[in-house]
Amino acid sequence: MDLSNFWSLLVNSSTPWLPSPALTPWALRGVWALVAGAATCTLLARQPSIWRWWLTLGGMAWFMLPGAMSPAHWLGLAFQMPSLSSLVLSLMLLWRNAQKPAKLTTGEPVTAWKRLSLAGVVLGWVLLLDTLAWTPISIYAWGFSPAALGVGLMLLLLFWALWGGSDAQRSMPLTLACVLALYGLTRLPSGNLWDALLDPWLWLILQWQWLRALTCRLLTAWRLRATTRA
Amino acid sequence: MIEPDEWFEYVFAMIKNFWCRAGLRWLGMLLLCLAVLAWDLAHRTSINTPAAAWSTAPSFDPVQELKRVGQGQIPMPDNTPAAHASSLLAMPKTHASSVMAFWFAGSKESAPDIQIAASAFDRTSQQWQSARFVVNRAELGAALGFAVRRLGNPVAWLDAHQRVHLFVVATGLGGWAASRIVHLRQRNSDTKLSFELAGMLPLSWLWNTSYLVRNAPLPLQDGGMVLPVYFELGLKYPVALRFDADGNFLTMVRMSRRTHLLQPTLVMQSEQKWLAFMRDQRPEGKVTVAQTLDAGQHWQDLPDLDLLNPDASVAGLGLSPHHMLLAHNSSAHSRNVLDLSQSADGVHWTLLQTLAQGSGNAEFSYPATTWADDSLWISYTDQRKRIAWQRMRTTKP
Numbered sequence: 001m002d003l004s005n006f007w008s009l010l011v012n013s014s015t016p017w018l019p020s021p022a023l024t025p026w027a028l029r030g031v032w033a034l035v036a037g038a039a040t041c042t043l044l045a046r047q048p049s050i051w052r053w054w055l056t057l058g059g060m061a062w063f064m065l066p067g068a069m070s071p072a073h074w075l076g077l078a079f080q081m082p083s084l085s086s087l088v089l090s091l092m093l094l095w096r097n098a099q100k101p102a103k104l105t106t107g108e109p110v111t112a113w114k115r116l117s118l119a120g121v122v123l124g125w126v127l128l129l130d131t132l133a134w135t136p137i138s139i140y141a142w143g144f145s146p147a148a149l150g151v152g153l154m155l156l157l158l159f160w161a162l163w164g165g166s167d168a169q170r171s172m173p174l175t176l177a178c179v180l181a182l183y184g185l186t187r188l189p190s191g192n193l194w195d196a197l198l199d200p201w202l203w204l205i206l207q208w209q210w211l212r213a214l215t216c217r218l219l220t221a222w223r224l225r226a227t228t229r230a
Numbered sequence: 231m232i233e234p235d236e237w238f239e240y241v242f243a244m245i246k247n248f249w250c251r252a253g254l255r256w257l258g259m260l261l262l263c264l265a266v267l268a269w270d271l272a273h274r275t276s277i278n279t280p281a282a283a284w285s286t287a288p289s290f291d292p293v294q295e296l297k298r299v300g301q302g303q304i305p306m307p308d309n310t311p312a313a314h315a316s317s318l319l320a321m322p323k324t325h326a327s328s329v330m331a332f333w334f335a336g337s338k339e340s341a342p343d344i345q346i347a348a349s350a351f352d353r354t355s356q357q358w359q360s361a362r363f364v365v366n367r368a369e370l371g372a373a374l375g376f377a378v379r380r381l382g383n384p385v386a387w388l389d390a391h392q393r394v395h396l397f398v399v400a401t402g403l404g405g406w407a408a409s410r411i412v413h414l415r416q417r418n419s420d421t422k423l424s425f426e427l428a429g430m431l432p433l434s435w436l437w438n439t440s441y442l443v444r445n446a447p448l449p450l451q452d453g454g455m456v457l458p459v460y461f462e463l464g465l466k467y468p469v470a471l472r473f474d475a476d477g478n479f480l481t482m483v484r485m486s487r488r489t490h491l492l493q494p495t496l497v498m499q500s501e502q503k504w505l506a507f508m509r510d511q512r513p514e515g516k517v518t519v520a521q522t523l524d525a526g527q528h529w530q531d532l533p534d535l536d537l538l539n540p541d542a543s544v545a546g547l548g549l550s551p552h553h554m555l556l557a558h559n560s561s562a563h564s565r566n567v568l569d570l571s572q573s574a575d576g577v578h579w580t581l582l583q584t585l586a587q588g589s590g591n592a593e594f595s596y597p598a599t600t601w602a603d604d605s606l607w608i609s610y611t612d613q614r615k616r617i618a619w620q621r622m623r624t625t626k627p
Contacts, residue, residue, distance in 0.1 A: 015480055017273045021429045025375025067372065076376025078403040079437050127435040133467045133489055140435050141482045146270050153263040160259045165252055177262060184266035190432035200436060 016144035018191035027188050028081045032072035033063035035082050038090035041097045052097075081189035083199035084179045085120075092175065112163040112172035117206045124203030127194055143192035152180055152193060277472075277480055280452040281501030281525050285320065285601040286549050296570075296582060296606060300621035303612065304349050305361045310335040313347070316609040316617045317446060319386035319394065320602035321350075328353050328603045332364075332384040332396065333617050340405070342367075346384045346398055348423060353603075358619075364423055365398055370412060373427040378412075379403065385443045390453035390475035393418070396425055397443045397457060407463045408439045415477060431471070431479060439463065444543055446598065447473075448496040448504065454480070456526050458494040458506060466511055468494035470526050485529040486520045494520075497546035497554050497576070501525070505576045507535075507546050507556060515539045517558060519576070537571065537579055538562050545597040547606070557585065557597035557608055568594040568610055585620060586610065594618070 019027070037060040044052040063072050130139040142148050156176050163169035182188070183196040190196075306313060316333035327350035336344035346365035349358050367378040382399035389395055394416040402408040411433065414425035433441040440463035447455035453475030460468045468485040485494060491508040498504045506520045506529070516534035523530075542559040549555065552574040560581075561567040566588040571579040585608060586594035597610040605621050612618040 015275050015277055015474070015478065017270065018429060018432065018479065021373075021427050024429075025373075028375045068377065073371070073376050076374075077379060078408075080376070131434055131436045131461075132463075132465055133461070133484065133487070138482065138484050140433075144481075146267070146274060149270055150267055153267055157259060157263060160256070164255055164259065173259075177259065181262065181266055184270050190438065192432050192435075194435050195432065195438075198435075 016191050017187055019187040019189070023186070024081075024188075027186070028076050029064050029070055029072040031082050031087050031189070032075055033060040034094070035086055035090045036060065036063055036071070038093040038097075042093055045097065056094075079199075079201065081199075083202055084182045084188060084196045085175075086199055086202050088175055088178045088182070089202075092171075110169050110172075112159065112166075112169035116159075116172050116176070117209060120198055120203060120206045121210055123194070123198055124200070124206070127198070128200075140192065140194060143194040148193045149180070149184070152197070156180060278452065279525050279527055280450045280454065282456075282498040282504060283449045283451045283501075284498070284550070285449065285547070295625050296622040297625045298583075298620055299605070299623045300356075300619075302358075302619060304331050304333075304358050304609065304617045304619055306616060307335060307345075307347050307361045307363055310337075310347070312336055312338045312341070312614055313617050314339055314611045314614055315383040315444070315596050316598050316611065317383075317385045318598045318600040318607050318609055319388060319446075320600045320607075321388070322392065323603075325392075326353060327351055327359075328605075329600060329607050330386060330394070331358075331598075331609055331617065331619070332386050333609075333611075334382055334384060335361075335363075339614065340380050340382075342380070344381050346381060346396070365396065365414065365425060367400070370398075370400060370427070374412070374430060379408075380405075382406065382409065383442060383444050385446060385457070387447050387455055387457070387473075387477070389415075389477045393477075394423065394425075395428070395477045397431075399442045400430075402437070402439055404439070406442065409442045409462070410438050411441050411443050411459060413477070413479075428477065429479075433459070433469070433471075433482060434461070436463070441469070442492075444493040444596075445495040445545060446600065448498060450525075451501070456496060458485075458496050460492040460494060460508075462492060465489035466492040468492065468506060468508055468520070470494075470496070470506075470529070472526065483526060483529065485522075486518075486531050488518070488531060490515075491518050493543045495544055495546040495556075497556075498548040499554070499576060500551050505532075505546075505554075507544050509541060509543055510534070510539045511541055513541075514562070515541055517544055517556070521576075532577075535577070535579060540564060543596045545599045545608075547599040547601060549601065549606075555582070555599065555606065557599055557610070559595060564591075565595040566590065566592040568597060570608070586612070586618065 037056050040059050041056040063070050129135055159173040313333050313335040316331055319330040321327045330350045332348050334344050335347040345363040347361045348364045349361040351358050367381050371378045378400045380401040385397045387395045396414040398412045399409045400412045411431045413428040415428040417424050417426050440461055441459050443459045445458050447457040449455050454473050457471045467489050468491055470483045470485050472480040485506055490511045493509040494506040496506055502525045504522050508518045510518050517537040517539045518534050519532040520529045521532050540559055540563050542565050544558040546556045554573045556571050559565045560569040568585040570582045570585050572582045573579045595611050600607045605623050607621055609617055609619045
């Protein structure tokens with residue numbers, strides 16, 4: 001069996017399971033509301049708590065308005081629905097902001113999250129090249145198949161084996177578990193696993209973080225060398 | 231140093247330690263994964279790969295000529311000066327209409343007031359009925375939950391339950407390059423043609439943009455169909471989407487490795503062997519071809535045809551294993567001549583007749599074809615203002 005036949009079997013062996021069209025408009029507003037709320041709350045982290053939360057909740061309520069009154073109506077025009085990863089990360093940010101004092105991420109990210117964000121960057125590039133027909137096989141189409149979900153769950157078990165025992169690193173596999181479980185239940189946002197795991201905006205943010213970390217590391221190494229020479 | 235008689239106790243203590251600390255966590259995560267996978271598999275069915283179905287009767291004799299028996303312009307809705315991109319749908323013999331036509335109309339292409347119009351050719355009166363609008367972007371946006379900037383190319387299909395499905399291009403932010411394909415379905419027990427949302431087809435990771443539809447689907451023997459679509463953001467390539475008899479999306483398969491092809495039209499040579507003829511975006515372009523030998527599971531590029539293609543849409547129809555038709559613009563750099571050609575092998579084509587001809591900036595373009603009531607039906611855009619139609623019957627030479 002050659003690669004294309006095997007790929008066909010893997011991709012096209014069973015029917016895709018798409019989300020309900022009745023659920024999607026509500027989910028669109030809800031997910032955008034949570035993402036916008038998390039962004040608002042985080043950007044206003046230094047503001048007095050009462051103002052921060054009133055603006056956050058007010059903004060989220062604005063997103064839940066029906067029809068063209070909601071910013072989600074227009075964001076959906078351009079960007080459809082964010083991924084479930086964006087949704088779960090937004091919920092985590094809101095939860096951390098709600099802690100007293102707010103437990104926002106500081107310092108060096110733990111290994112598990114570094115690995116996952118690198119995987120996200122690579123996955124995004126693969127999906128972008130696939131969209132532009134640069135890959136020999138259709139990666140996006142595979143996202144509809146149960147085989148893709150099966151591989152995702154196997155990776156989850158691997159991450160759990162590697163990092164599930166560490167208090168500091170357990171949050172990563174638990175986040176992935178939430179994303180996969182939500183996807184399994186709701187099929188949001190599109191019935192395709194890749195759309196559930198990663199959206200282009202999240203991918204851009206991950207790339208920016210990696211580029212920033214790389215730049216900091218290079219600058220630090222350059223300064224150290226300059227100091228050593230001096 | 232552990233004594234041999236203490237090994238058993240040591241191993242037992244390790245196992246007990248493992249289960250108490252990590253075992254329950256492991257078991258919990260494993261059960262969650264198995265539950266998610268089982269839930270997913272429970273909602274799936276396996277996909278078959280049915281062959282294509284002929285639209286002509288088994289008794290169709292290819293050794294016949296086509297004679298024009300009707301032509302004109304399809305009525306337009308009131309106060310709509312622009313029309314483009316028609317699609318034809320053959321209706322069953324029990325229906326009051328032979329054929330239905332769908333197209334987009336409004337003040338001009340890409341205008342905010344563009345809607346999807348429809349008309350039907352009545353069997354009794356042998357006339358086209360008054361046209362009316364059936365899809366508008368405001369109602370579509372309300373159903374989707376997000377805005378639709380513009381509407382475009384409609385393509386119609388009849389499912390196994392005799393419901394009309396409509397696939398419509400709906401643009402996002404950024405013109406046609408930001409298009410998506412919306413799937414609409416005729417409401418149940420609806421004698422008046424009205425549509426409900428079936429969903430937005432998920433075709434691309436990049437904000438689901440840049441897929442469009444243009445040509446008619448190829449019917450399959452199981453009642454399903456294969457819908458030819460194309461990607462159009464910078465690069466252009468054709469894709470085949472498969473649907474089941476109820477209109478549920480099944481698979482997507484890229485049809486060509488080339489990236490300058492769009493608007494594929496599917497023509498069957500046999501139940502398993504199909505050809506896809508495509509518009510060529512390059513200057514000095516030709517009608518391009520891809521073929522499948524296994525009912526659409528895999529596609530291979532073939533050499534371009536000798537037919538000129540001035541970056542214009544083509545429409546094909548397979549009447550029998552050795553009788554294919556192709557409506558296409560045949561003059562270089564313009565769309566002022568629309569021809570109908572025929573071929574026995576899909577490679578060598580001869581002109582059957584000229585469908586429409588003008589000079590200068592005249593445009594006869596975006597043809598659509600179907601077979602109904604033992605006739606070939608063709609529609610096409612006439613000067614971007616009207617949808618013209620022709621009907622041809624077969625006659626013995």
